[in-house]
Amino acid sequence: MKRIFFNLSVDTEQDLHSTQYTGVTQGLPLLASVVEKYPLLPTLFVTGDCLENYPKVFQSYKRQGWEISLHGYRHLRYDELNLNQKKGHLQKGVTLFKKIFKATPSGFRAPQHSIDTDTLQLLPSFGFRYDSSFTPRNFLQVLFFPCYWKAQLKHAFTKNAPSRITDSFYEIPPSAFIFPLTGFPLSILPLFLFKRLFDLIYFLTPHNGIILFYFHSWSLIPLKSKVQKYCPPEQFLKKMDQFTAYALRKTEAITLEEYTYSLTAVANKKKPK
Numbered sequence: 041m042k043r044i045f046f047n048l049s050v051d052t053e054q055d056l057h058s059t060q061y062t063g064v065t066q067g068l069p070l071l072a073s074v075v076e077k078y079p080l081l082p083t084l085f086v087t088g089d090c091l092e093n094y095p096k097v098f099q100s101y102k103r104q105g106w107e108i109s110l111h112g113y114r115h116l117r118y119d120e121l122n123l124n125q126k127k128g129h130l131q132k133g134v135t136l137f138k139k140i141f142k143a144t145p146s147g148f149r150a151p152q153h154s155i156d157t158d159t160l161q162l163l164p165s166f167g168f169r170y171d172s173s174f175t176p177r178n179f180l181q182v183l184f185f186p187c188y189w190k191a192q193l194k195h196a197f198t199k200n201a202p203s204r205i206t207d208s209f210y211e212i213p214p215s216a217f218i219f220p221l222t223g224f225p226l227s228i229l230p231l232f233l234f235k236r237l238f239d240l241i242y243f244l245t246p247h248n249g250i251i252l253f254y255f256h257s258w259s260l261i262p263l264k265s266k267v268q269k270y271c272p273p274e275q276f277l278k279k280m281d282q283f284t285a286y287a288l289r290k291t292e293a294i295t296l297e298e299y300t301y302s303l304t305a306v307a308n309k310k311k312p313k
């Protein structure tokens with residue numbers, strides 16, 4: 041049987057269309073109550089403002105073995121910042137992270153997947169080991185952000201597996217097959233269809249590959265959103281729990297940080313001495 045890894049990540053930010061942090065204060069404890077049932081440590085991509093407001097909360101998750109990585113200093117599109125602004129935001133994010141965790145963040149996911157070539161090239165120089173922003177095979181993303189359709193369509197045709205960018209820096213993109221393996225399809229699709237989406241992605245993933253499932257911190261709390269009319273947060277949590285149990289029957293959980301280290305170790309072993 042092929043060995044496939046599984047990662048659950050959460051884009052952790054201000055609540056949708058709000059300046060509140062209920063997803064952090066009430067949503068993440070709900071996530072914790074689910075993941076403690078499994079041998080699963082999530083990866084949180086956290087914005088700088090969340091870290092500034094709740095440093096102790098994230099220190100505590102990190103002590104429990106969860107991975108904390110960066111989701112931008114502020115929740116702004118990186119493809120709309122100029123080069124100096126990109127550098128400035130990355131520097132501020134990393135400095136803040138170091139102050140709280142005494143370590144450099146390993147991973148980065150650009151807000152709204154707004155990664156571009158300049159940002160990708162800057163990340164290793166700030167000590168990042170991987171980026172997880174590209175959206176290969178994800179055509180829903182193109183519809184979600186029509187103003188950025190060109191960039192998102194380009195992303196949809198990028199490599200749909202982890203790829204080495206420099207000696208010790210990787211791109212590990214979230215999983216998709218037309219529909220992404222994320223919170224929105226989990227909300228709107230019946231669970232058995234979401235499981236079939238997973239099965240299809242599993243089938244296409246090679247031995248030692250990884251499947252990335254993610255949602256937002258605010259998916260776990262009540263919002264004024266149309267999606268929650270179909271799927272209120274209690275139901276989302278239940279589906280997320282059932283899906284996680286299903287995914288872990290066929291895969292091994294791993295944080296993206298750990299997965300990146302294993303890729304780097306394999307690549308270094310292959311290097312001619």
Ligand SMILES: [Zn+2]
Pocket residue numbers: 051053111115151152
């Ligand atoms: Zn985000």
